Amino acid sequence: MGMGIGINSQETDFGEIRGYQKAIACGVWFTSNGTVIPKMIKYQDEEGELHTVSNLHVLTCTKKNYCGIPTIEYLCSTSVDVNHYEFHLLFYIEKQEWKILWKNVREENQSCAEDTM
Numbered sequence: 001m002g003m004g005i006g007i008n009s010q011e012t013d014f015g016e017i018r019g020y021q022k023a024i025a026c027g028v029w030f031t032s033n034g035t036v037i038p039k040m041i042k043y044q045d046e047e048g049e050l051h052t053v054s055n056l057h058v059l060t061c062t063k064k065n066y067c068g069i070p071t072i073e074y075l076c077s078t079s080v081d082v083n084h085y086e087f088h089l090l091f092y093i094e095k096q097e098w099k100i101l102w103k104n105v106r107e108e109n110q111s112c113a114e115d116t117m
Helices: 107-115
Strands: 021-030 036-044 050-053 057-066 069-080 083-092 097-102
Touching: 021 083, 036 069, 036 083, 036 097
Parallel strands: none
Antiparallel strands: 021 036, 021 097, 036 050, 057 069, 069 083, 083 097
């Protein structure tokens, strides 16, 4: 008779990521205990112009699996002039790459948000 030990030992899978992901460069800070904190991002827009966002505020950090791919997801915010933006930074552990996923910004309006940063 099984007692249920080890039955639910698998990580929860959050399925497929919805939204437009864009490759970025990310500058991070490592704390003394090894925690990674994003401090700055750089990305290139459709016209090839390079943008830098350096006033990041990390709101949450969660380890997740998307379709079996281990990921660290950071919910971040930044303010540019009077505009406030929230976005997700996704760090794919196996590939060692960063992606940005804008929150509450439709794809056709995303370039507007990028232009102001």
